[in-house]
Amino acid sequence: FSSSSAMAAAIKNVTVIGGGLMGSGIAQVAAQTGHQVTIVEVNEGALKKAQDGIEKSLQRVTKKLYKDKPAEGEKFIKETLSRLKTSLDVKEAVKNTDIVIEAVVENLDLKHKLFSSIDSIAPEHTIFASNTSSLSIQDIASVTKRKDRFGGLHFFNPVPVMKLLEVIRIPETSDETYEKMMAWGKALGKTTITCKDTPGFVVNRLLVPLLAESVRMLERGDATARDIDTAMKLGAGYPMGPLELADYVGNDTTKFILDVSRAVASWSKASCLELVLQNVLWFESLWGKKFSYEISAS
Numbered sequence: 140f141s142s143s144s145a146m147a148a149a150i151k152n153v154t155v156i157g158g159g160l161m162g163s164g165i166a167q168v169a170a171q172t173g174h175q176v177t178i179v180e181v182n183e184g185a186l187k188k189a190q191d192g193i194e195k196s197l198q199r200v201t202k203k204l205y206k207d208k209p210a211e212g213e214k215f216i217k218e219t220l221s222r223l224k225t226s227l228d229v230k231e232a233v234k235n236t237d238i239v240i241e242a243v244v245e246n247l248d249l250k251h252k253l254f255s256s257i258d259s260i261a262p263e264h265t266i267f268a269s270n271t272s273s274l275s276i277q278d279i280a281s282v283t284k285r286k287d288r289f290g291g292l293h294f295f296n297p298v299p300v301m302k303l304l305e306v307i308r309i310p311e312t313s314d315e316t317y318e319k320m321m322a323w324g325k326a327l328g329k330t331t332i333t334c335k336d337t338p339g340f341v342v343n344r345l346l347v348p349l350l351a352e353s354v355r356m357l358e359r360g361d362a363t364a365r366d367i368d369t370a371m372k373l374g375a376g377y378p379m380g381p382l383e384l385a386d387y388v389g390n391d392t393t394k395f396i397l398d399v400s401r402a403v404a405s406w407s408k409a410s411c412l413e414l415v416l417q418n419v420l421w422f423e424s425l426w427g428k429k430f431s432y433e434i435s436a437s
């Protein structure tokens with residue numbers, strides 16, 4: 140492989156495991172950009188929900204892309220949907236795939252079970268990637284024998300709209316795998332950035348403490364939920380307030396991420412605790428007085 144386009148062309152068949160909020164978005168964008176995609180879910184109801192969500196989102200994307208060309212828009216929708224398949228059988232779905240993107244719930248045991256069940260079935264060349272928000276890619280990859288073909292591809296919600304893709308390599312990720320992941324990200328129309336396998340990568344390391352602090356502000360009764368959200372939209376230029384965003388990400392997913400961050404904070408000196416302390420120091424300098432505060436084990 141010598142060029143970026145040759146690298147991107149190496150990935151034609153895509154398997155997305157988990158067709159929820161993120162998996163359905165990833166599958167949609169991959170199908171929109173010409174890839175053959177299979178979404179794997181746990182039951183027919185979940186597959187139907189994923190398909191319905193994709194159709195709705197595709198309508199919105201098409202309206203924008205083909206504003207004055209309805210016939211071309213119809214063709215784009217038809218062709219995109221024709222590239223999407225669904226499956227309830229993960230082992231069958233990975234038999235002829237170039238990349239597996241795992242987007243199931245944020246639970247290490249579940250991700251381990253999934254990857255270990257397909258490691259010996261997927262073709263040798265197949266890249267495994269996780270869309271985890273907060274778990275260590277190295278931990279997730281530990282159950283497989285293809286660590287050189289393993290990495291993190293962290294998309295953002297809503298996937299058809301958000302332009303960023305974080306590409307995470309672990310020490311074992313080969314240069315070829317890394318280059319294929321970067322090239323594929325670009326082929327999906329995303330801007331890629333690279334980050335080490337570090338808690339929260341770039342975006343969540345900075346964003347999630349903000350979400351957590353907004354919940355604490357609400358709990359302390361400092362301001363109403365509406366005023367916290369309005370403040371960050373109008374005072375800091377965020378498209379959504381932090382409480383609205385936590386809900387948009389999914390309060391369950393936000394809680395999973397916080398649980399992982401808390402576990403990480405106990406061994407990483409530079410995690411949430413440090414960010415909280417930095418905030419306290421900043422407020423002290425702003426207010427010109429010392430605050431007394433307690434940090435509980437939880």
Ligand code: CAA
Pocket residue numbers: 196197199200203271272294295296297299300301342343346378379384388
């Ligand atoms: N599919 C397709 N198009 C969509 C869409 C979707 N699901 N959601 C919104 N859009 C499109 C709309 O059709 C609209 O298009 P036009 O400009 O052509 O009208 C455009 O996006 C804007 O949408 P809206 O007018 O409905 O609303 P908005 O201006 O408030 O934008 C938003 C919606 C893009 C979601 C915006 O509010 C936003 O950027 N919010 C913050 C999202 C964010 O921070 N995401 C990252 C979360 S963190 C994460 O994902 C990582 C993690 O691990 C947790």
Ligand code: NAD
Pocket residue numbers: 156157158159160161162179180181185241242243244245246249253270271272273293294295296387388389392
């Ligand atoms: P979600 O709950 O919307 O979707 C998860 C889906 O996985 C569900 O539809 C569930 O039925 C399916 N699933 C569970 N077990 C499965 C299995 N064994 N096989 C196939 N499918 C299975 O969650 P989500 O928000 O899409 O998050 C998925 C992953 O993406 C998580 O790791 C999360 O941390 C990460 N992520 C989430 C966001 C976000 O904003 N929500 C953003 C970036 C990354």
